Amino acid sequence: MQDRRRFLTTAAAAAGAFSLPALAAVPERRFAPQPAGWRTFELTTRVTPALAQGASQVWVPLPSLDTDWQRSLETGYTSNGAAVRTADGVEGARMLHVTFDPAVRDPFVEVVTRVQTRDRAVDWARPAAARQDAATLAHALRPTALIPTDGIVRDTALKAVGDARTDADKVRRIYDWVVGNAWREPKVRGCGEGDIRTMLETGDLGGKCADINALFVGLCRAVGVPARDVYGLRLAPSAFGYRELGSNSASLKGAQHCRAEVFLKAHGWVAMDPADVAKVMRQETGEWIKSVQHPLVAPVYRGLYGGWEGNWVGYNTAHDVSLPGSKLGKLGFLMYPVAEDAQGRFDSYAPDDFRYTIAAREFKSS
Structure with missing residues (x-):
C-alpha cells in the first residue's frame, strides 16, 4: 500500500505533465457538467x-x-x-x-x-465575494464523532497543504492529496462508515464515498476551510457515458452516494467529489487505473473539482443524526x-x- 500511495501522490502532483506515451492514442473521454436546465x-x-x-x-x-x-x-x-x-x-x-x-x-x-x-460547475475565472452566515460556517468547521479535526487529522491536513495560505490553495492541495493517497475499495460494505481517524491511524485509506469524501471534508475543516458532506442518491445514468458515475433508475437500492462541498470566500459553496475520481480509477474498467493523467480519468479529475453531474439528489448534510x-x-x-x-x-x-x-x-x- 505504501508503494501505491507514493505512486499516486506523484501522479497527482504531476497532473499537468503527460508522461505516459502508451496512452497517447487513447482519446480522452468528455466529462464537463455545466449548469443548464432543470x-x-x-x-x-x-x-x-x-x-x-x-x-x-x-x-x-x-x-x-x-x-x-x-x-x-x-x-x-x-x-x-x-x-x-x-x-x-x-x-x-x-x-x-x-x-x-x-x-x-x-x-x-x-x-x-x-x-x-441540475449540473454544477464553478466559474473559476469569475470570483465574487461570497456571503454565508457565521453560524452555518461554524457548523461546517466543527468536529463530529467520525470526523475529528485534531490529532492525526490536523497533522495530516497541515502536511497536505504545506505552505498554502489561501482557502482555494488549501483545498486544491487537499483534493490532490486525497486523490493521490486514498483509493476505492470495492469490498467495503455500503458506502463505508467515514471513520477518518481510524483510516489515518491504520494507514488504510481504502474505502468508498462516505470514507473518502469524509476524509476530504475533515482535512479541510482541520485547516479552517468550512466543508460538509452531502448525502444522497444517484438517480440516472451519467450523460457522459461513465458507467460508475450513474445508476439504473429502476433499481436504486445500492445507488447511495455522498458528495462534498467547501466554502471558498471568492466563490461560495463549491462542489467536490474526490471519491468519484477514485471510483472511476478503480472500477470504470477491468484495469485499476493508477494515474489521473489517464484519458478516462483526467476529465473526471478536473470536472469533479468544482462541479458534479445533476443525475443525483442530495438528502442532507447531517452528521451525528438523532432519529426521533x-x-x-x-x-x-x-x-x-x-x-x-x-x-x-x-x-x-x-x-x-x-x-x-x-x-x-x-x-x-x-
Missing part, C-alpha cells in the same frame, strides 16, 4: 421491514435541500403504520418516521418524492432507510434482508 425526477422508496418482532419503526430520508442546484418538491406517502414528517432537530435532516403496532401484519410504507436537479423516537444511538449520517424493532436496528446495507426498494423516473421536458 431535470425533474420522481423518487419512490418502499419499505417492508422483514423479521419485525414486536413494535417496529422506520425512518426514510427525504430530500432536505433547496439550493441553486436542487429543488426539493412535494412528498407523499402511504402506509399501514402511523407516519409523520419530522427532522432530527439539530442537523436539519428531514425524514418520514413511521411506527407500526405489533398487531400490524406485513408492515409497509411507500414514499414518493419529486425533486429537480429511536431507542438506540446516533447515526454517523442518514443516507439509507433505517428500521428498528425489539431486537435492535436492521442492517441498512442489506436491502434484500431489510426489504426496501428505491426507484426513480424522470419527467422529460416537453
Whole structure:
C-alpha cells in the first residue's frame, strides 16, 4: 500500500505533465457538467421491514435541500403504520418516521418524492465575494464523532497543504492529496462508515464515498476551510457515458452516494467529489487505473473539482443524526432507510434482508 500511495501522490502532483506515451492514442473521454436546465425526477422508496418482532419503526430520508442546484418538491406517502414528517432537530435532516403496532401484519410504507436537479460547475475565472452566515460556517468547521479535526487529522491536513495560505490553495492541495493517497475499495460494505481517524491511524485509506469524501471534508475543516458532506442518491445514468458515475433508475437500492462541498470566500459553496475520481480509477474498467493523467480519468479529475453531474439528489448534510423516537444511538449520517424493532436496528446495507426498494423516473421536458 505504501508503494501505491507514493505512486499516486506523484501522479497527482504531476497532473499537468503527460508522461505516459502508451496512452497517447487513447482519446480522452468528455466529462464537463455545466449548469443548464432543470431535470425533474420522481423518487419512490418502499419499505417492508422483514423479521419485525414486536413494535417496529422506520425512518426514510427525504430530500432536505433547496439550493441553486436542487429543488426539493412535494412528498407523499402511504402506509399501514402511523407516519409523520419530522427532522432530527439539530442537523436539519428531514425524514418520514413511521411506527407500526405489533398487531400490524406485513408492515409497509411507500414514499414518493419529486425533486429537480441540475449540473454544477464553478466559474473559476469569475470570483465574487461570497456571503454565508457565521453560524452555518461554524457548523461546517466543527468536529463530529467520525470526523475529528485534531490529532492525526490536523497533522495530516497541515502536511497536505504545506505552505498554502489561501482557502482555494488549501483545498486544491487537499483534493490532490486525497486523490493521490486514498483509493476505492470495492469490498467495503455500503458506502463505508467515514471513520477518518481510524483510516489515518491504520494507514488504510481504502474505502468508498462516505470514507473518502469524509476524509476530504475533515482535512479541510482541520485547516479552517468550512466543508460538509452531502448525502444522497444517484438517480440516472451519467450523460457522459461513465458507467460508475450513474445508476439504473429502476433499481436504486445500492445507488447511495455522498458528495462534498467547501466554502471558498471568492466563490461560495463549491462542489467536490474526490471519491468519484477514485471510483472511476478503480472500477470504470477491468484495469485499476493508477494515474489521473489517464484519458478516462483526467476529465473526471478536473470536472469533479468544482462541479458534479445533476443525475443525483442530495438528502442532507447531517452528521451525528438523532432519529426521533429511536431507542438506540446516533447515526454517523442518514443516507439509507433505517428500521428498528425489539431486537435492535436492521442492517441498512442489506436491502434484500431489510426489504426496501428505491426507484426513480424522470419527467422529460416537453
